[in-house]
Amino acid sequence: MSRPIGKTLQSRILNPAIGLLLLAIPFCGAAPPPAPVEFRGAWVHYQDYVSAAAVSRTVAKAKRLGLNALLPLANHPDNLMFRSTLQPLNKKVQKGFDPLLELAKAAHAEGIEVHPYFLTLNGKLNGVGTKLAKFRMLDRAGKTSSDWLCPTHPEVRQYFVQLVTDCLYAGVDGVQLDYIRYPDDARFCYCAACRAAFKAESGMDPIAFAPQSRPTLAQLQDCRDRPGYREWSAWRRQQVTQLAKELSDAVRAKRPGTKVSAAAGTQEVDQFHVFRDGAAWLRAGLVDFLCPMMYVVDEEAFRTRAAAELLALRPQEYGSLFSGLPAYKLRGSPQRLVEHVASAREFGFGGVCLFPLEYLDESAVRALSDGPFQEPAVLPWRAAAASRPVAPQRTPEDFCRLGLVYKQTGDLERAKLSFYAALALDPKHADSLHRLAWTLAAMQPAGAAAPCFERFLAVEPEGVRADEARAALERLRQPAGAPTNPQ
Ligand SMILES: [Zn+2]
DSSP states (O other): OOOOHHHHHHHHSSSSHHHHHHHHSOOOSOOOOOBBBBBBEEEEEEGSSSSSHHHHHHHHHHHHHSEEEEEEOOTTTTSSSOSSSSSOOOOSSSSSOOOHHHHHHHHHHHHHHEEEEEEEEHHHHHHTTTGGGGGGGOTTTSSSSOBEEETTTTHHHHHHHHHHGGGGOOOEEEEESSSSSSSSTTTOOOHHHHHHHHHHSSSSGGGGGGOOSSSOOHHHHHTSTTHHHHHHHHHHHHHHHHHOOOHHHHHHHTTOOOOOOOSSSOTHHHHHHTTOOOOHHHHHHOSSSOOBBOOOSSSHHHHHHHHHHTSSSOGGGGGGOOOOOOEGHHHHHHHHHHHHHHHHHHHSSEEEEOOOOOOOOOOHHHHHHTTTSSSBBBBBGSGGGGGOOOOOOOOOOOOOHHHHHHHOOOOOHHHHHHHHHHHHHTTTTTHHHHHHHHHTTTTSGGGGGGHHHHHHHHHHSHHHEEEEHHHHHHHHTTTTTTOOOOO
């Protein structure tokens, strides 16, 4: 028995033209809007997937939160959360239980991806420092003050290639590399292998550039472009990049489609402080995404950090950054987490990653699941290309504000670059022209500021700032004249 409506439908569909028209038009109302496209992850410590009960709790919590990815810590001192011949399984794991495999199964059943993260070169945190003791990083005196491992040794790189690829049997969706850098005191590595390899390439013994004691950031900033030291820094970056490349190649070769990421950002300071170049990895395709650890509490500081992370990237690359949010610092302040998520979205980040899941209490879970995570989100690589959000172009104000922060800390070089970034977006941005002119006037040669003052005056010919700019130009035109910044 067919109802009249069925007959009507049938007859219309028999007419190809009307049928096609009918199929193309939804029967009632508009089609639902597409799901938001966003990475929503949380880092997970071993306690939260050490047993079947812990796995169930964790996946249920992730589901309630509205997450679509979990990033469990896979290696701890001599305690793996998966099976490998290199190190034993975590002693807390019950016989017969396979934590990473079970987590992946349970998470996948809820549509959540799993990207285990690995502590790499920090040999103390991962417990491999004693196992590979002869490959530790050495300071100028040939001593090691830490268990950090030197990536120049092929044995170190091969160890991590095997360790990381060993976990792929668990059916994970990606792997993340953490501590893939030098320690943050810039006193390493002067082992025989590093000295010999650098000397063979450059003809220089890097011991000539070795600091006597831990340098400050200002000292590093000061010497980063000096001939010799500049090459030595670049060479160290290359050692870390080589490790990232070998890991990435091996993972993708063994299980094509597996995502590779790093707990790393793109700030320029990383290049001469910890010798890591996240922006270059992203651009070269060594990683699919980066999670910069933006662990600041204050919202304004968070936004400044967000702008700083974007400085080295093109707008189409912003979406490959997933902002690491400090859940551990924001216990009891769920509203601040919500604000951080909003800021990350506003700046064009492709998602967020909370550190760690265990620090999200009920109030934080509610604030996020009732707020920014209310609608389920699709992971960027699972969304149709057309529905991926286009990252908003950053505004000149963002980069101008960043430049001001750098200027206030005395970092004129980066202040200058930030103002240039603002002016690339809007060549007539008066605040940026004004601040850039005064920044250039404080640098050598001060005369380089003159055209910038002129550009500023063309945009803002009236007012106090214009009067000051004219006075500055007058002084610059006098022999050896350098204007004094009235600010
Ligand atoms: Zn070395």
